Amino acid sequence: MPELPDVEAFRATVQRHFIDRPVSRVVVSDPKCLEGVTALTAQRRLKGRGIQSTGRHGKYLFLDFGDNIVLVMHFGPAGSLHRVADAQEQPDYVRFQLDFSNGESLAYVNRRRIGHIRLVAGAAAFIEKARLGPDAMNPDFKFPGFAHRVSDRGQPIKVFLTDQSNLAGIGNTWSDEILFQALIHPAVRASSLGAARARQLFDEMRRVLKIAIDLDPSTADFEARLPSDFLLPHRHPGGHCPGCGTALDRVVLSGHSSTYCPNRQKPT
DNA sequence: TTAAGTGTTGCTCT
């Protein structure tokens, strides 16, 4: 379930292995994964070009081919991006693939058909059109801006964190972890948090996401390498709080289920 | 066997 840390890992892979290499072939194995562009157009515009730079905003990945050609990828709940060095080891559910002249490929995998690929002229215009808030890890997005948005919203704080128009990059999984670390109940109204708890939430958001990025969610045993006080490995039916052992509870807010510790995260 | 759960975006409804 790719959220900010996962997409950041995809971006790093592209940055490390695929910069400035000509695309030798564009394979659209599922045309439905393309939005607003036909397979033929995508092939014509990308073939022979190389990725000049990579970018990410929230859960969106941008591959900039220069000349106002930017490939935008979104992964939905079940998508991923893989470097395929050996054609024999093709993953399942590849819906779009870029083959490069050195024999390697970049495979866009999506088990379900939620999430898609677009071609746009520029990342900034796309971000504005999609009404995305600031990226949760953008260094220019500081506490005052966060606090202002929090005080402005009557949504439950859980819904606030996952609403991409407030801030971009956090989904159901990491919002649960962030609220758990900040000791805040998911149903608390954003506007009723107060400055001190908003500060706590902001700091934990940054700390948790940084840990996730540094541990690299695309590598093996990611969950097992998380700090021992993290909620994530226990976020399943029958799970218990890693801090106090209390049976975890869940609440559904705006159709999204949240897992939390009823002992440490009080609704106040 | 059927039904519910999973998570994201974007639409409709109030």
Next chain:
DNA sequence: AAGAGCAACACTTA
């Protein structure tokens, strides 16, 4: 207009 709820998707678990 803000917030809630559902559809789309495909696969897993009860």
